Amino acid sequence: MQLALFIIVAIFTIGGALGVVATRNVVHAALFLLLSLLGAAGAYLLLFAEFLALVQVLIYGGAVTIVVLFAVMLTRSSEYPRITDNRQWPLGLITALVLSSVLGAAFWLTPADADAERKAPVFTDLASSLFTKWALPFEIASLVLLVALIGAIIIARQQNVVVTDDTSPEGED
Amino acid sequence: MVPLLYFQLLGAALFGIGLYGALARRSAVLIILSIELMLNAVNINLIAAASYLNGIGRFAAFDGQIIAIFVITVAAAEVGLAFAIILRMYRNRGTINVDEINILKW
Numbered sequence: 001m002q003l004a005l006f007i008i009v010a011i012f013t014i015g016g017a018l019g020v021v022a023t024r025n026v027v028h029a030a031l032f033l034l035l036s037l038l039g040a041a042g043a044y045l046l047l048f049a050e051f052l053a054l055v056q057v058l059i060y061g062g063a064v065t066i067v068v069l070f071a072v073m074l075t076r077s078s079e080y081p082r083i084t085d086n087r088q089w090p091l092g093l094i095t096a097l098v099l100s101s102v103l104g105a106a107f108w109l110t111p112a113d114a115d116a117e118r119k120a121p122v123f124t125d126l127a128s129s130l131f132t133k134w135a136l137p138f139e140i141a142s143l144v145l146l147v148a149l150i151g152a153i154i155i156a157r158q159q160n161v162v163v164t165d166d167t168s169p170e171g172e173d
Numbered sequence: 174m175v176p177l178l179y180f181q182l183l184g185a186a187l188f189g190i191g192l193y194g195a196l197a198r199r200s201a202v203l204i205i206l207s208i209e210l211m212l213n214a215v216n217i218n219l220i221a222a223a224s225y226l227n228g229i230g231r232f233a234a235f236d237g238q239i240i241a242i243f244v245i246t247v248a249a250a251e252v253g254l255a256f257a258i259i260l261r262m263y264r265n266r267g268t269i270n271v272d273e274i275n276i277l278k279w
Binding site: 002006020040060085129130137141 | 174175177178179180181182183184185186187188189190191192193194195196197198199200202203205206207209210213216217220221222223224225226235236238239241242243245246247248249250251252253254256257258259260261263269272
C-alpha cells in the first residue's frame with residue numbers, strides 16, 4: 001500500500017520535474033513545477049512529516065508559484081519560445097546524468113541502518129525543538145527573510161523613483 | 174514499507190533533473206525554477222533521513238525536519254530576490270536571456 005502510494009508520488013514528482021526542464025512554454029513550466037512540488041508534499045506525508053507537507057503546499061504551492069507567474073507575466077513572454085535551451089545542453093545532460101548516477105550509487109552502496117519499527121513522531125516535539133535547541137537559527141532565518149524582503153523591494157522599485165524625477169520637469173513644460 | 178533507499182533515489186533523480194535545467198536553460202525564470210527543483214530534492218533527502226534515522230546516533234528527533242524548514246525559508250527569500258533581480262534586468266536590458274547578460278564577462 002505504502003509502496004503503491006510512493007510510486008504514484010514519485011511519478012508526479014519526477015514527471016513534473018521533467019516537464020519543467022522539457023517544455024518550451026514558461027507558464028507550462030511553472031505549472032509543471034507546481035505538480036512536482038505537490039508530489040514532494042505527498043512524499044513528506046509518506047515520511048510522517050505532516051507539518052512540512054503543509055508548509056510545502058502553502059509556501060511552494062501558493063506563494064512561489066504565484067511569484068513565478070507574476071514574473072513571467074511582467075517580463076515579455078513573446079520572447080520566451082526562442083530562448084529555451086542553450087548550446088551547451090548536451091554537456092549539461094551528461095553532467096546531470098553523471099551526478100545522479102554517482103549520488104544513486106552512493107546511496108545504494110551505503111545502506112543506512114534505519115530502524116524497522118518506524119512510528120509517527122509526536123507533532124509537538126517539533127515545535128519545542130524548534131524554539132529551544134534551534135531558537136537562534138530560527139531568529140537568524142527571520143532576519144534573512146526581512147533583509148531579502150527589503151532588498152527585493154529596493155531592487156524592484158528603483159525605476160519608479162527615476163521615472164518621477166524625469167517626468168516632473170516635463171509636467172512643468 | 175518503503176525502504177529509505179527509494180526516497181534517496183527519488184531525491185537524486187530530482188536533483189539531476191534540476192541540475193540539467195539549471196545548466197541547459199537560457200531563460201532566467203526557468204533557471205530559477207530548476208534551482209527550486211534541486212532545493213526540493215535536498216528537502217526530500219533531509220526529511221527521509223529524519224524519518225528513518227530518528228534518534229539514531231547523533232541525530233536528534235526532529236533535526237532533519239527543522240533543517241528542511243530552514244531550507245524552505247531560504248528558498249522563499251531566494252525566489253523573492255531572484256525575481257526582483259530578473260524584473261530589474263528586464264527593465265534595464267530588455268531581455269532575460271542569460272546569454273545576453275554578459276557585462277560581467279570579459
